[in-house]
Amino acid sequence: MFQNINSISKGGTTPIVPLLPLGALVLLFAIASPAAADPYLGGINLTTANGTYGTVTGDLWFDAYPGFDSAYDPSITWGSTLPCDPDDIAWARLYVDAYIGHMENNYPLKVTTKFDGDGDGVNYVTLGSEIMNTNYVFPYNNGVWDGQGPIWINDHCNRVTSDFLIWYDVSDYITSSDVLTLVNVSKPDDTQPLDGRVKAIILVVAYNNQACESCNVTHYWVNQGHDTDSYKTDDEGYPYTGNTTFDTSAVYTPGEANLTVLPLSSFNGNYTFNSDDQLTWANPHQGSYFQWQNWDVTSLISGGSNSYMTYGRNEEDDRPLYSGYFKIPLALLTVEDESYIYDFSNNTLGRAGICMFAYKYQTDSNPPSTSDDPNVPFNTADYNLIKYDDGQFRDNSADIDYYAAHRFEFNVSCCSNASAFDAINVTWNGKGLNNAGNGVTLYIWNYSANDGAGAYEELDSCNDATEQTLTGEKTSSLDDYISDDTKLITILAKQNSKTDFESTSEIYTDYVKLVLRPVNI
Known part of the structure; x- marks a missing residue:
């Protein structure tokens, strides 16, 4: 042998x-x-x-x-x-x-x-x-x-x-x-x-x-x-x-x-x-x-x-x-x-539910005025659906007067070497349905906006009913997008129209990913 x-x-x-x-x-x-x-x-x-x-x-x-x-x-x-x-x-x-x-x-x-x-x-x-x-x-x-x-x-x-x-x-x-x-x-x-x-x-x-x-x-x-x-x-x-x-x-x-x-x-x-x-x-x-x-x-x-x-x-x-x-x-x-790559597959940096988190359901603002809405945590079955860009979706519907939304938090301190980088790149894949207006808007939270109160900034959007890939990148003032205490980068995907008596706001997430590009590479 x-x-x-x-x-x-x-x-x-x-x-x-x-x-x-x-x-x-x-x-x-x-x-x-x-x-x-x-x-x-x-x-x-x-x-x-x-x-x-x-x-x-x-x-x-x-x-x-x-x-x-x-x-x-x-x-x-x-x-x-x-x-x-x-x-x-x-x-x-x-x-x-x-x-x-x-x-x-x-x-x-x-x-x-x-x-x-x-x-x-x-x-x-x-x-x-x-x-x-x-x-x-x-x-x-x-x-x-x-x-x-x-x-x-x-x-x-x-x-x-x-x-x-x-x-x-x-x-x-x-x-x-x-x-x-x-x-x-x-x-x-x-x-x-x-x-x-x-x-x-x-x-x-x-x-x-x-x-x-x-x-x-x-x-x-x-x-x-x-x-x-x-x-x-x-x-x-x-x-x-x-x-x-x-x-x-x-x-x-x-x-x-x-x-x-x-x-x-x-x-x-x-x-x-x-x-x-x-x-x-x-x-x-x-x-x-x-x-x-x-x-x-x-x-x-x-x-x-x-x-x-x-x-x-x-x-x-x-x-x-x-x-x-x-x-x-x-x-x-x-x-x-040599870039720092995070997603929910457990085959990249970080681990779902440990230093990367996802939240579901809805928000009443367009976009929310705080970085903790929605706040219903994904469970293990939910995380399994967003591991890969494979056509498997975690979907949610919103109540009347609310927008369906999914929020994602990436703790970049879970990789101690991820400290020197010159770009934050975000990818989200999925779809948003609503007879009053299809599509999804992708945001990143700026912790320094509004004199430190914070605010979402739009990265990308679509008005399609079909599955779409939204992307966005920040290349300046990167510290503004990372919380000082928790070292979180917060991303929001929100359906474009509210639920009303005639139509329902629905969001479907297939895959989400964060990439930090190293300096001088």
Whole structure:
């Protein structure tokens, strides 16, 4: 048994998006353009939609069993120790790759994966028993473009040439920092398969650091696919270089950035990142047909723009023919954000109900004359609805002669380093309904206005009945917007019209976020 713990060093949101449901993945894969993958062998391009994107106050980590022992082993037990407590996990996915034995022939395999989230070796949960029972036909088939290419067994496993790739989301099963994975490979009729060796087992985990001492948020991308490249593509006159994009425009102030690739091949490939220059690499054989490689790409990240990576086989003439194949299912990127980001997801700075608060219901003024109205606290269920910009709303209706409103307080002292910044940026997403006048107005409280009595200042507004994103920024006299004693920044979203006998004022909040931009960055 092999175990190697790897942390993708921290590097580093418009709005921070939720994780995609697994059931949506099959459609996303299916609509990928064939031109995006190897035209001869076929493949599935690496995309974030197939994997995930998010933010954490900790890091993105992986551990791997490189597999492919010399002899077939029908049952493999692999243990891993996470770098975090179970409650700190934001996202976790387990990957299993079994070798079929031939790029085209049908040698059926049954792969059963069990997972023990408390690591005691007793409480295994069966994640699935997947059966691969099909041949593989290259898209370029005997001189004609009529081959099928990638085979989808279901929405969480596929075949590309000689590999059977399977994955499961496991964050809900992890109750300990020590976990176990049990993989059994057989033929569907339980006889020994032609090969059936496991090339790799990979556990990828995004986790928070509740101490949050650095006051930094890390953006992470897991770009997933099942792409391949070979000398055959070149020989047929269709040279191929794969590519994948990371939406790093979501990073406000890029800091340390790290890129990791995890190929399923005997020899590493060639890669570029945001330039035409090839990234330097070794050929780390963690397994006969599995390896990983990472790079510090901090200097290659540009603020406000996306990032791209290219990949393909190495074409050294002195290498044997069999090593002209290259395959990659995963590329991981982390970028540390040097801005201070707060929302209610628990994956950024602060924690809902501890140093960030939300209040609901209504106000009778337009806008209120005090900073504590409305004052009915959100409960846990309410906070869960405003974690992400995901179409889930916390809504309220107002009584007659009142405006529906939601108020938000961000205690910036919960991050002790968040002291020197040159902008306060606010984002609110939702909608406001009222037959007398739709829309919402977004405000920030100025504690120094009216000779210290305070007053709301408008940041943005809309008159639409549909969901809208309102934003606003303050870049001067920033101390005026932070209370001297409690260190609170107060934001109000208010529906534009009062409830009367003919119409009702309603407000719907989907997501809200505060960003403090550091000085001189």
